[in-house]
Amino acid sequence: MTIVLTPVWQNGVQKLKMAPQPPPRPQHGLTPPELDDEVHETRCMTQLRGKVSDIERYIYLSALKQHDPHMFYRLCLKHMAEFTPIIYTPTVGQACQEYSHNYRRPEGLFASIKDKGKIKSVLRAWPKIDDARISVVTDGSRILGLGDLGINGMPISIGKLSLYVAGAGIRPQSTIPICLDLGTNTQKYLDDPLYLGMRKRRVPTNEMTEFMDEFMHEMSVQFPKLLVQFEDFSTDHAFLYLERYRNQYPVFNDDIQGTGAVVLSGFINAARLASAASGQPLTDHRILFFGAGSAGVGVAMQLMSFFTLEGLSEEEARNRIYLVDTQGLVYASRGELAEHKQYFARTDYTGPPIKNLLDVVEYVRPTALMGLSTTSGAFSPDVIQTMAALNPLPIIFPLSNPVKLSECTFEDAVRFTNGKVLFASGSPFHELEHRGQMLYPGQGNNMYIFPGLGLGAILARCSSVTDSMVEASSLGLANSLTPEEEDMNLLYPQIERIREISAFIAMQVIRAAQTAGVDRNADLRRMSDSELLAFVTSKMWNP
Ligand SMILES: NC(=O)C1=CN([C@@H]2O[C@H](COP(=O)(O)OP(=O)(O)OC[C@H]3O[C@@H](n4cnc5c(N)ncnc54)[C@H](OP(=O)(O)O)[C@@H]3O)[C@@H](O)[C@H]2O)C=CC1
Numbered sequence: 001m002t003i004v005l006t007p008v009w010q011n012g013v014q015k016l017k018m019a020p021q022p023p024p025r026p027q028h029g030l031t032p033p034e035l036d037d038e039v040h041e042t043r044c045m046t047q048l049r050g051k052v053s054d055i056e057r058y059i060y061l062s063a064l065k066q067h068d069p070h071m072f073y074r075l076c077l078k079h080m081a082e083f084t085p086i087i088y089t090p091t092v093g094q095a096c097q098e099y100s101h102n103y104r105r106p107e108g109l110f111a112s113i114k115d116k117g118k119i120k121s122v123l124r125a126w127p128k129i130d131d132a133r134i135s136v137v138t139d140g141s142r143i144l145g146l147g148d149l150g151i152n153g154m155p156i157s158i159g160k161l162s163l164y165v166a167g168a169g170i171r172p173q174s175t176i177p178i179c180l181d182l183g184t185n186t187q188k189y190l191d192d193p194l195y196l197g198m199r200k201r202r203v204p205t206n207e208m209t210e211f212m213d214e215f216m217h218e219m220s221v222q223f224p225k226l227l228v229q230f231e232d233f234s235t236d237h238a239f240l241y242l243e244r245y246r247n248q249y250p251v252f253n254d255d256i257q258g259t260g261a262v263v264l265s266g267f268i269n270a271a272r273l274a275s276a277a278s279g280q281p282l283t284d285h286r287i288l289f290f291g292a293g294s295a296g297v298g299v300a301m302q303l304m305s306f307f308t309l310e311g312l313s314e315e316e317a318r319n320r321i322y323l324v325d326t327q328g329l330v331y332a333s334r335g336e337l338a339e340h341k342q343y344f345a346r347t348d349y350t351g352p353p354i355k356n357l358l359d360v361v362e363y364v365r366p367t368a369l370m371g372l373s374t375t376s377g378a379f380s381p382d383v384i385q386t387m388a389a390l391n392p393l394p395i396i397f398p399l400s401n402p403v404k405l406s407e408c409t410f411e412d413a414v415r416f417t418n419g420k421v422l423f424a425s426g427s428p429f430h431e432l433e434h435r436g437q438m439l440y441p442g443q444g445n446n447m448y449i450f451p452g453l454g455l456g457a458i459l460a461r462c463s464s465v466t467d468s469m470v471e472a473s474s475l476g477l478a479n480s481l482t483p484e485e486e487d488m489n490l491l492y493p494q495i496e497r498i499r500e501i502s503a504f505i506a507m508q509v510i511r512a513a514q515t516a517g518v519d520r521n522a523d524l525r526r527m528s529d530s531e532l533l534a535f536v537t538s539k540m541w542n543p
């Protein structure tokens, strides 16, 4: 069963009403007599593949999800590698950019700054209050690497929640996609007659914080069992609101914590291979981050635990990490630094700014290069070749989304390292053959983490999401490679196994929640690991 939101007009205002629950199958007489499920799968896939562009495929799947959610999720699970680039990155980026033009029907909840003081009534409009378990909330201010899209950010919340359903079996009707309308600073949208959001520039932070305080409070009152995932807030607000609410409500920030967890996981697997090739100890890795925003710093924070788990002190771990932003290498004596960059600012360099990435690479001599900069092609052939000259098996992760903003392509990484590269990107690339050998790119995307992390937090009824739960999700993912996947030198498991992986991650997250004492479902404490895994799996919704 799924929720169907039907727009109805009342006094000139469009409102959502929950349509009657659709029967599992339309009644006899209302469908063609020989409509057969198996054949219909083929029909849907043929229609999908016949579309001329990815955005057409997105629109088709969005309609299919609404009128036949069982079929949508069945196909999604069967064709995960084909569906994710459409319902998620990269195509969801285009769907966001064109949202106001392609808009067809309401699919989520909108809360506007104009609703300040009465957010409760907005939330009450949501039809299935009792069931709500997970909400993805964006303010549209930094959608993927595409900038401030304002209200057009809604599809990112929708897309992430589709992956919660497909990837972790969260019940569709217990998901709430939310886009906050706090204005936009993108002139193109302010000038667009079809733009669906408020035609005002973004409100200042103090006003936004008052709004957010009311919003988070009302969310906890209206939806007492809800976990909130903050998504694609601009970096300053991402850090601000995570810190402000993380000890008060069950909430996490996907870009800071989910990305940190997925990259730590891929890095653990990559570092083992790289160290085996170089003979250098794991603790000798040096990681250079190109990009020092919410994602770059979030990942850097999480990667600290790679070193501390290997026995280094916090100070030694921090020393293994270097950041680069638009001004070059981040170091303490460079001048005033944004708060989120200060912890990693180098104190062992005091010279003039090193601005050029190639110069920074030559200075740092990193074993790993991470791109979270939104800058397409920043890992130039020179940079990649230098990484290959410095390391027998360099780790190169261009993680910016969507694919057109990736710091390099898989093809370039393979070509300029002569096939000797440990690679993961934020958006998917195709495998390729190099000198008779198939090489597989990893996808270092938080989509491997948030479904399982969310499922674990929901089932344990967590009062908050602790760093230890996030770390557990990462280690759970790192340890989920099968022997066959290890033989293929994969850094991440195949996405088709997402359900199995999410169940395993959820189990690890629940155990971490219990250790931290933030679980409110004490029954799970009495279960053995195998019982807990069976319980998690039994709770997954199946189309
Ligand atoms: N793979 C995944 O799962 C995820 C990927 N991402 C991706 O990460 C990217 C960054 O996100 P986020 O951190 O929130 O974004 P921000 O815009 O906050 O950060 C971008 C960072 O890159 C730096 N930067 C931008 N251009 C350049 C340049 N030409 N040279 C050097 N540095 C540059 C910025 O420098 P300055 O600080 O000086 O402005 C800033 O530090 C996005 O593309 C996003 O899609 C995010 C989350 C998950």
Ligand SMILES: CC(=O)C(=O)O
Residues within 6 Å of the ligand: 089, 143, 144, 145, 232, 254, 255, 400, 401, 426, 445, 446
């Ligand atoms: C994947 C993701 O969360 C991002 O690019 O923002």
Ligand SMILES: [Mg+2]
Residues within 6 Å of the ligand: 144, 231, 232, 254, 255
């Ligand atoms: Mg994001």
